[in-house]
Amino acid sequence: MNSIPFDIVGFDLDGTLIDTSGDLAAAVNHAIGTIGRDPFPAADIHPFVGKGARVMLQRALDASGGYDDAMLSALLPILLDHYAQNLAIYSTPYPGAVQALDALAARGVRIALCTNKAERFTIPLMQQIGLHDRFASIVSGDTVGVSKPDPAPIRAMIERAGGGRAIFVGDTINDIAGARNAGIANIAVGFGFLDGPVEQLQADAVIAHFDELVPLLERWPG
Structure with missing residues (x-):
């Protein structure tokens, strides 16, 4: 039985999943x-x-x-x-990110991506770092004509990933507000491209390292 009460875990790209x-x-x-x-x-x-x-x-x-x-x-x-x-000369997943993706996949959770980065950069970058094929959907900043914090990209991410209960992980107000506008739960990371203290984002939860993600999701109210 899936111990995580979400069908989809969505991620932002820059400053969340990948240090670009x-x-x-x-x-x-x-x-x-x-x-x-x-x-x-x-x-x-x-x-x-x-x-x-x-x-x-x-x-x-x-x-x-x-x-x-x-x-x-x-x-x-x-x-x-x-x-x-020169998309992936220095860009690498944040510590623990790939392991977290592995752990989610092992639990049958679909993973998805919603970024404000344009498709011309997003898709080649994900391919070059070897993560593209892990994602059930990838929605970029120009995929649906608007970007976060508009809820449309996150809703498209969920729909294209097969639908279901979703939660979104990000590092900026665009991510957290976008998730909130889309009516889904959200988690902020404390290691991304922050303009100020992560607490200012008023996310539903905060993680300081990807090692904390799966345990947090397993404790999330069903």
């Missing part, structure tokens, strides 16, 4: 390097990540000497093209 900060940082540094600005250490770029490529680039330009709209518009495609060609 290294490759995002490399793309930022490549873009700003084309206008002669010095590269940031990867750790310094980490706070820029989490609200999409445009905001990430805005934050980097602001921190390195400022920008105008023309500069932003010129550099964004440079960043995105570089990133598309």
Whole structure:
């Protein structure tokens, strides 16, 4: 008997399942390097990540000497093209993530993905890190025409994964609010691309490591 009271466990991608900060940082540094600005250490770029490529680039330009709209518009495609060609150089699953996916699969739970990342990046990245075929559904930021916190992508994720009771795991307010808007339970991770204390997300539960996920789900009220 399945000891977890959910049919589907959905995950966000960047900052939740996969630490993509290294490759995002490399793309930022490549873009700003084309206008002669010095590269940031990867750790310094980490706070820029989490609200999409445009905001990430805005934050980097602001921190390195400022920008105008023309500069932003010129550099964004440079960043995105570089990133598309270098998706999985440094990106790796967070500690315990793959083991958690294995444990969920062993219990007969379907796993699904809902990310605001565009399909042109999401699908190749998942294939390159070897996780694509584990997921019952993958919904990207442009799959259904809107992105989280709109509930439509999470609802599409659930429907495409076969339906049933679902819970969503994420690291930003877009994830937690999106799950809440879709009417499902949610869990925040404390190790992602956070803008502030994880408690500010007001998730139903918080984990600090993926080792905590399956035990938490097993204790979840049925």
